[in-house]
Amino acid sequence: MIAAISENDIKKLKEDLKQKGYKLTPQRRAIVDTIIAGKGSHLTAEEIYDEVKKLCPEIGLATVYRTIILLEEIGLIYKLELNDGCSRYELANKDEVHRHHHLVCNKCGSVIEVQDDLLENLETEIEKKYNFKIKDHSVKFFGLCSECRKDG
Template identity: 75%
Template sequence: MPNLTITEMNNLKEELKKKGYKLTPQRRAIVDTIIENEGKHLTVEEIYDEVKKDCPEIGLATVYRTILLLEELQIVYKLDLNDGCSRYEMVHKDEIHRHHHLICTKCGSVIEVEGDLLENLEVKIEKQYNFKIKDHSVKFFGICQNCGE
């Protein structure tokens, strides 16, 4: 399993401490699992299955509670890829906004789009509607190159 850098681990400990929580071995295993599976957009049940390999004593309820806590602390965020499941991925401090996703309607694969393609549009919307945008989530649906069409 990957290890968080000392800085990342200290930041995580600090965030948890601010809210009155500790970085328990179970919480660390959950975070490590999400990092190890970066880009796979795992559900809570899939995270549980992975964590259980190294922490067989962990319960599904612990994983659910930890994911909710990590989401509240903005360490992970929930994705809705229109498949009826909530999926999770790490929040990257260097990202101003969440990245965009391309979702194949044939095979269900998900491709992450690098970079924020909507900066100019955001500026226009903010000016036109006098609205300060904090974040956005964009999903494009279509057919991937493997499925062709």
């Protein structure tokens, strides 16, 4: 089921696209809707394509790739590398100061999102020590999930 996008979000998206010389076409809207519906799923471009194709059978994979790049450029989504050889995409949460962290199971590949920003103190130390203004960070922890730990 596709999650609803608020009218304000659509207006902002249209403005961001217009500033870059693009329009919010039905194909782009279907891609955005699919990414929103898959929130927390960390979809690959091919998975996004498979879902969008159900809504827009005429869409090509190249259009999906171009749109993903565009959406990443305007900050609506970001790329996530989980060391599985695939680029995955996730909706950028406008309420988060930084990207959330991920726990990645080395055995089953499951991904758990950590919503708390546990690095605020570390960021402050780094900014002071290196005179460096941090804008964002991305952290992934690799190990074994609780299910895989049960299996031995």
